[in-house]
Amino acid sequence: MRQRVVRVAVTAVLVALVLLAVPLALVIRSSLYADQRDSLERAALAAAVRVNPDYRSGDPAELPPPATGERLGLYDPQLTRHAGDGPAHGDAAVRRALRGLVAHTQTGSDLVVAVPVPHDETVIGVVRASSPVSTVRNHVFLGWSALLGAAVLALTVAVLVARRQARVLAAPLEDLSRHSRAVVEGDLTARAAPSTVPEIDQVARTHNDMLHSLAELLRHERDFTANASHQLRTPLTGLQLTLESGLDQSDAQLRPVLEEALTSARRLHHTVEEVLRLAGSPEPAHRAVPDRLVTQLLQETEQRWHGLFARDGRRLDFAVQDAPADVRVPGGPVAEILGVLLDNARAHGHGSVRASVRDLDDALAFDVSDEGTLGIEPALLFDRGHTGAGNGGTGIGLALARDLAASLGGRVVVSSGRPTTFTLLIPVHREDSVQ
CATH class of the missing domain: 3.30.450.20 (PAS domain)
Structure with a gap:
């Protein structure tokens, strides 16, 4: 400028x-x-x-x-x-x-x-x-020569005055740009300072008001997430203790039911932890630690979802034979993502559902496919709040899966529209593998 x-x-x-x-x-x-x-x-x-x-x-x-x-x-x-x-x-x-x-x-x-x-x-x-x-x-x-000297002097004075005026006009805009850059980098406390130019001051005041409103909105959302998660932790912990104490009883018929309820409670607790991690660590640098073997994760996921699909009269096939046996992944977030994709296939897909893993050397590809056909634009599926026409969903699951994958440095994509196939790509660092 x-x-x-x-x-x-x-x-x-x-x-x-x-x-x-x-x-x-x-x-x-x-x-x-x-x-x-x-x-x-x-x-x-x-x-x-x-x-x-x-x-x-x-x-x-x-x-x-x-x-x-x-x-x-x-x-x-x-x-x-x-x-x-x-x-x-x-x-x-x-x-x-x-x-x-x-x-x-x-x-x-x-x-x-x-x-x-x-x-x-x-x-x-x-x-x-x-x-x-x-x-x-x-x-x-x-x-x-005298006229030329006067013209050069006038031009020199004009340049000096123009440069000074340019500094006066550009300095507040540059300051506003620096504060905007600070906001982009995560500093929501940055505020533009007043200047001597009324028009630029008006823009700075509008910027500060917008930033204040945005900070308040984010604070309310984070407080809601933290409060809801905190309030869920206590009853979940109490529920787990009650179920664990019930396991100590001698009633053999009650024990399988309690074990299944306890497993669901623990899974719900992990879900709350993952939501909290995602809300508090939006940057990919804060990734979850690989803690579970891929084969173990797939077996647990199959056990969890097999009964639900069988109850609907549908077949769920897990191709675990192609999964690398010595590679670990962040179990909590990957399990949540696979759960979202399987639940999406169960609610909106058709026919049999197949889950498989492909080893891409520096990444793993988890594929979840059904026998249905994708009828809408794939990019719209990951928009938060977009549920499609009359499907009764909330429009949160796939958006949450996308955000969880991004927090791991990966991504969720629609790899095929016919049959409908969702693919989770997770980067793998071989130094994290079990030797």
Whole structure:
């Protein structure tokens, strides 16, 4: 912005200087030439007054001494020079003056003024005054140099003023940009400072008000997440303790039910922990630690979901034979993502569901596919709140899966629309593998 302000100011000054300096330069030239002709005419008139009318009969003709750089000469009607300095024979200016006119002309490298000498209504001679054109030209160049110096000075002052004004205008905008960058980097306390420019101050106030509202909104959301999670922890812990105490009872028929309920409670507790981790650590740098073998994770997930699909009369097939046996992944978040994808296939898919794993050397690809056909734009599936037409969903599951995958440095994509296939890509660092 600073450079643009300076360029605009300099361009405006240059246009003004051109519009003023060019006519002024022409005026200087015309004025200096006119002044020199006037000076020659005054000198010639002063000499004509002093000419003795009887100079043709032999009386001396006295001419005043010319100014520096000028020459004066007296010519008779026969164009012969009788006194002073000049060409031996009269030129066109002298011939014109013999007709009773004051002649102004330029002959060769001289400016010439010829004035008639009248006597008894007759022209008895001509006084010719001349000076070199170079003298006037030098004066013109000096005037133009002064004009150029003034123009350069004006341009310099304009540049200095423009740069100062550019700093005044750009500094608050640069400050606002720095604060905006700080906000992008996560500092929601950054606020733009007031400046001396009312319009920019208005933008800064609007920015600060927007940032305050955004910070309050984020604070309320985080407080809600933390409060809800905190309030869920206590009853979940109490439920687990109750179920664990029930396992100590001798009723053999009650024990399987309690074990299944305890497993669900623990799974719900892990879900709350993952939601809290995602809310408190949005950056990929805070990734969960790989803690579970892939084969173990798939077996646990199959046990959890097999009964639900069987209850709906649908088949769930887990292809665990292709899973690497020595690679660990973050069990909690990966299990949550697979749960979201399987629940999505159960609620919105059709036919059998197949889950498999592909080893891509530096990553693992978990595929969950069913026999249905995707009928909407794949990108819309991951928009929070988008549920499709009449499916009864909340529009949160796939968005949560996407965010959980991003927190692990991976991503969830629709790899096929027919049959519908979702793929979870998780990067794997081989140093995390079990040797």
